[in-house]
Amino acid sequence: MFKVGLENYSVLGKHGAYDFEHEYEQPFVVSIWVELNHNQFDDDLSKTINYADLQNIVHDVVVNSTPIRLMETMMSMMLDKIKQNKLVSKISIRIEKPQAKLPNDGGLAIVEVEWPFE
Numbered sequence: 561m562f563k564v565g566l567e568n569y570s571v572l573g574k575h576g577a578y579d580f581e582h583e584y585e586q587p588f589v590v591s592i593w594v595e596l597n598h599n600q601f602d603d604d605l606s607k608t609i610n611y612a613d614l615q616n617i618v619h620d621v622v623v624n625s626t627p628i629r630l631m632e633t634m635m636s637m638m639l640d641k642i643k644q645n646k647l648v649s650k651i652s653i654r655i656e657k658p659q660a661k662l663p664n665d666g667g668l669a670i671v672e673v674e675w676p677f678e
Contacts (some may be wrong), residue, residue: 564609565593566618575634578661582627586659588634590618594642595650609647617641631655631671639675644663651675 572585593611601607621628621637628634635653642651652674661667 562596562599564611564614565591566611566614569592569615569618571619571622573625573628575622575628575631576657576660577629581661586657588622588631589656589658590622590638591619591654592618592638592642593652593660594648596647597649607608607647609645614642629671631657634671635671635673639673640664643675 568589568591570589572589573588574582574585575588576582576586591678592614594614596608598607617638620641621634625637628637634655638653639651642648654670654672657669662669
């Protein structure tokens with residue numbers, strides 16, 4: 561099994577469950593791993609996943625979209641875009657929100673997903 565990934569891509573976005581989070585940019589750190597459904601590449605980029613495309617998907621969803629309330633919604637949007645590539649057999653996404661407003665000091669807000677869903 562071959563995997564292609566993009567780890568710890570940090571971008572700024574105006575997202576969150578609360579309206580005040582839509583007023584300022586905060587960092588989101590995204591990691592994506594994609595498993596391919598074959599192992600024949602012939603040194604041809606069209607036979608694999610371009611990690612630059614993964615970066616563009618993250619950028620489009622987090623930076624260029626209107627405010628999104630849930631990181632789960634962001635992930636669904638990313639999944640929908642990545643699944644369009646017929647070479648994909650599995651996708652793992654992790655989003656970290658290091659400046660999430662939590663009731664107490666400490667901790668890191670994280671949401672993860674794996675597709676296909678079980």
